[in-house]
Amino acid sequence: MKRLSTLIILLCISLLMLLTGCGRQSAVDSGAAPGSGRVIIDMAGRKVILPQKIEKVYPASPLECVLIYTLAPELLAGWGYHMAADQSGYILPEYRNLPVLAWTTRGSTSNAEEIMKMKPDVILTINDINDTTRQYADELERLTKIPVVLLDKELTKTEQAYVLAGKVLNREERAAKLAAYCRETLAMVTEKQPLLQGRTPVTVYYAEGRRGLETEPRGSWHAEIIEFVGGINVADPGLPAGSIIGRSPVSMEQVLAWNPEVVLISYFRDGESSSYPSIMGEKSWQNVRAVKARQVYEIPTGPFNWFDRPPAVSRLIGIRWVANLLYPDVYPFDFRAEVKRFYALFYHYQLSEQELDDLAARAKRVE
Numbered sequence: 001m002k003r004l005s006t007l008i009i010l011l012c013i014s015l016l017m018l019l020t021g022c023g024r025q026s027a028v029d030s031g032a033a034p035g036s037g038r039v040i041i042d043m044a045g046r047k048v049i050l051p052q053k054i055e056k057v058y059p060a061s062p063l064e065c066v067l068i069y070t071l072a073p074e075l076l077a078g079w080g081y082h083m084a085a086d087q088s089g090y091i092l093p094e095y096r097n098l099p100v101l102a103w104t105t106r107g108s109t110s111n112a113e114e115i116m117k118m119k120p121d122v123i124l125t126i127n128d129i130n131d132t133t134r135q136y137a138d139e140l141e142r143l144t145k146i147p148v149v150l151l152d153k154e155l156t157k158t159e160q161a162y163v164l165a166g167k168v169l170n171r172e173e174r175a176a177k178l179a180a181y182c183r184e185t186l187a188m189v190t191e192k193q194p195l196l197q198g199r200t201p202v203t204v205y206y207a208e209g210r211r212g213l214e215t216e217p218r219g220s221w222h223a224e225i226i227e228f229v230g231g232i233n234v235a236d237p238g239l240p241a242g243s244i245i246g247r248s249p250v251s252m253e254q255v256l257a258w259n260p261e262v263v264l265i266s267y268f269r270d271g272e273s274s275s276y277p278s279i280m281g282e283k284s285w286q287n288v289r290a291v292k293a294r295q296v297y298e299i300p301t302g303p304f305n306w307f308d309r310p311p312a313v314s315r316l317i318g319i320r321w322v323a324n325l326l327y328p329d330v331y332p333f334d335f336r337a338e339v340k341r342f343y344a345l346f347y348h349y350q351l352s353e354q355e356l357d358d359l360a361a362r363a364k365r366v367e
Contacts, residue, residue: 040167043152043160044134050147051121054169058115058146060104060125063153066304066312068124069095070178070346071162072171077101077118080310083303090303090349104140112143122168123148126161155224158182158313178313181345185316188331189229189323195330201232202326205260205290206308212265212275212285213255214247215239222246222308225315226264229323229331234258252284262325263290265298265362266308274298276362297325298362302355303347317342325365335364 037049054075059065062080069076073092078099088096101118102111104125115123123140127133129152141148149168151161159182166175204226208214216223217235226233235258239248267274276298279285290296299307299318306318317339324333336356343349351359 040149040164042137042149043157043164044129044137044150046134046137046150048141048147048149050149050168054121056118056120057169058118058120058123059101060123062103062310063126063312064124066310066314067126067151067161067165068169070313071165071175072169073348075169077120087301087303090343090347090351090355092348112140115144115146120146122146124151124165124168125149126151126153128153153221155228155315156186158316159186162313178346181342182313182316185319189319192330193230196230196327201230202262203234203258203260204231204262204264204326205234205255205258205288207263207265207275207279208247208267209249210267210273210275210278212263212279213252214249216246216308217248220246222311224311225307225318225322229319229326231262231322231326234260255285256287259289261289261293261295263288263296264307264322265296266301266305274362295325297365300359300363302359313346316346321363328365335360 037051040048040050042048056077057064057068057072057075058077059068059080065076065078065080069091073095076095076098078101080101080103082100083091083096102114104111104115104123123144123146125133125137125140125148127136127150129150133150137148137150149164151164159179162175162179162182163172166172166179169175206215206223206226208216215235216233217237217239218227218233219237223233223235235248235250239250241248263279265274265276265279276296279291279296285291299305300321304310304312304314306314306321308315320331320333320338321335323331339356339359340351343351
């Protein structure tokens, strides 16, 4: 009897060890040891092990700064550039003076030490999805020992980027609301594209620089909204790049030859002035069709540019705005109501009537 009891005890111990072993194997198969973290698959197909709790996120460039601020501003480690005074006014006060961080998305891992000093829980990067960016993310993760999550920069993948970022940052409910706006905006364009068939596309010149004689050619990520909503970017591919990434220099003669129907103006808010006064006032511009028809618009920037610099998730309101400028009968746009809605949802900010006036001053279609 005593021997039988001993045998039963040994069998129970063996069974317990077997079950424990199975549990361990399941944890290993899932990609992480018990309690070590969460496993996600990023948009590049990379397996990334994350801490259970995320308290600080390092944005690899200004693109990620905007996304993180819209999703979970309390997790943002810093900004990717010095924000001008008329931009920061639209930012919640507690986040206006965050440190300015070095970029890490230009094919270099030289900022690894700075990132490590910040001690973030995760590094977020938005880029093309290809072997080069996968290798870059892997190398950055290896150097910093910090998980790196790669999101797809493709405009049509913005909804998916928000959904994944919500999982990464433990903000899934908030991300679902922002992703729904992305889906609604992109679907609006896709569903109404058939209404443009048979029409001659509206031609657009994207003016950058102090005199408006710098631009982004067709195919550039920086100007893709034009073509996305059915317009034609008049700037030909293959233009030489300027001293700043993109911003190809062009001559006044070339702009006159293109003779666009609409001109969109952008500029750096800190240290650069708008070309709007030059374009509307200088004699050399007066024979351009857009200027004659007063179809010249300055792209709103506060707090983030609606179109470019950076071409971030802030482009969602830009899509609605540009679509309406080019095809008002196809894409209705209640400027005040929609902008107010977008700023409240994405920027946690309630616009005043004066702020709406400021944003609309050079951006609203003159009826």
